[in-house]
Amino acid sequence: MAEAAWDEDLCTMLDVLDRISGKWAVSILLRTSSGPVRFTELERSLRGISRRMLTLNLRNLERDGLIVRTVYPTVPPKVEYTATEMARELYGSLAGLTSWAVRHRDTVAAAREAYDQRRHIDVPP
Amino acid sequence: MAEAAWDEDLCTMLDVLDRISGKWAVSILLRTSSGPVRFTELERSLRGISRRMLTLNLRNLERDGLIVRTVYPTVPPKVEYTATEMARELYGSLAGLTSWAVRHRDTVAAAREAYDQRRHIDVPP
DNA sequence: CGGAATCCGCTCGGATACTG
DNA sequence: CAGTATCCGAGCGGATTCCG
Numbered sequence: 001m002a003e004a005a006w007d008e009d010l011c012t013m014l015d016v017l018d019r020i021s022g023k024w025a026v027s028i029l030l031r032t033s034s035g036p037v038r039f040t041e042l043e044r045s046l047r048g049i050s051r052r053m054l055t056l057n058l059r060n061l062e063r064d065g066l067i068v069r070t071v072y073p074t075v076p077p078k079v080e081y082t083a084t085e086m087a088r089e090l091y092g093s094l095a096g097l098t099s100w101a102v103r104h105r106d107t108v109a110a111a112r113e114a115y116d117q118r119r120h121i122d123v124p125p
Numbered sequence: 126m127a128e129a130a131w132d133e134d135l136c137t138m139l140d141v142l143d144r145i146s147g148k149w150a151v152s153i154l155l156r157t158s159s160g161p162v163r164f165t166e167l168e169r170s171l172r173g174i175s176r177r178m179l180t181l182n183l184r185n186l187e188r189d190g191l192i193v194r195t196v197y198p199t200v201p202p203k204v205e206y207t208a209t210e211m212a213r214e215l216y217g218s219l220a221g222l223t224s225w226a227v228r229h230r231d232t233v234a235a236a237r238e239a240y241d242q243r244r245h246i247d248v249p250p
Numbered sequence: 251c252g253g254a255a256t257c258c259g260c261t262c263g264g265a266t267a268c269t270g
Numbered sequence: 271c272a273g274t275a276t277c278c279g280a281g282c283g284g285a286t287t288c289c290g
Contacts, residue, residue, distance in 0.1 A: 012230055013223040014151060021146030022262080026139060039272050050264050055273065065236025076271045077270085086229050093225045096218035098138040104211055105137055111190025147282080164252050175284050180253060201251045202290085 016090075019064060024049055024057050026094070028081075032067055033088050036080035066090070141215075144189060149174055149182050151219070153206075157192055158213050161205035191215070 020026055024046060031037055031045050043054055058081060061067045066087040072078040083091075145151055149171060156162055156170050168179055183206060186192045191212040197203040208216075 009223055009227055010152070010155070012226040013219065016222055016226040017142075017146055017151065021142055023139075026142065027135070030135070043272095048264095050266095051273075052265085052275095053263060056263090063237055063240040064233050065240075071272095077273085079272060086232060089229075090222075090225050093221035094138065096221040097141055097215075098134055100215050100218045101137040101141040102134055104214075107211060108189050112188055115188040115190075168252095173284095175286095176253075177255095177285085178283055181283090196252095202253090204252060 019060070020090070020094075022057070024053060025061065026091075028054075028057055028061065029066065029083050029087050029091055032081050032083040033091055036070065036082045039079050039081070042081065061087075144185070145215070145219075147182070149178060150186065151216075153179075153182055153186065154191065154208050154212050154216055157206050157208040158216055161195065161207045164204050164206070167206065186212075 020029070027046050028042065031042060037045070039054070039058075042058075043049065043051065046054070058067065058069070062069050062081075066084060068082050068084060070080045070082070072080075145154070152171050153167065156167060162170070164179070164183075167183075168174065168176065171179070183192065183194070187194050187206075191209055193207050193209060195205045195207070197205070
């Protein structure tokens with residue numbers, strides 16, 4: 001039975017990968033993991049993100065239950081975003097990936113350089 | 126010092142995420158992890174992939190040193206792809222992600238459904 | 251067999267302007 | 271303040287064709 005389930009689990013994992021890929025999702029999760037953060041605060045925190053992309057990412061993460069959106073009906077409006085426990089767990093399981101990335105950073109860089117040089121030989125024009 | 130390094134490590138990890146995101150990269154790594162695989166074999170294995178995308182993915186993975194490309198100068202030509210040890214390690218550290226995905230699969234699905242229903246109330250074209 | 255080249259639609263993502 | 275709406279370019283990804 002452990003045999004027939006592995007590609008279903010693979011699919012499930014690929015879904016997660018898709019969910020957290022994209023330039024900003026992980027950074028948003030990280031920033032909201034340590035407590036409620038307001039929209040504008042996030043916008044400044046993640047330097048370079050556009051309003052549109054911030055909104056889209058927040059909506060997607062909220063939809064998947066990874067962050068909670070809290071609206072305070074004040075004037076001016078105040079909205080806070082907080083990562084859920086589930087999201088913090090997810091962030092934790094990304095540690096393995098970080099570890100791999102750091103350990104092999106140099107090897108990957110070297111492989112790239114070598115590959116590019118090989119390719120540059122036959123493309124002079 | 127552990128303070129100043131965290132966002133550099135985050136960047137490194139985000140690079141890896143980008144590298145393995147996309148529809149096919151992980152599946153290719155998995156398929157080539159258990160031994161050399163030929164191009165056409167891969168093409169059949171990953172049902173749905175186009176020639177173009179397979180080639181592009183293979184090139185990128187090769188460039189980063191995650192797979193090795195071996196050409197046998199025979200007629201007809203024979204080319205084999207094999208995941209490197211580094212790649213198998215990477216695949217291993219994805220296990221944490223898989224575990225998370227499986228554990229929270231239902232919760233995420235429920236969150237989505239709830240979110241969508243909330244949204245469908247006020248959008249009856 | 252193992253690609254490379256071309257075409258083409260779609261989505262991602264940035265910039266800007268407008269609203270409650 | 272916290273969005274929504276709109277426009278636009280760039281790149282992903284599929285289908286097909288051509289080549290050694």
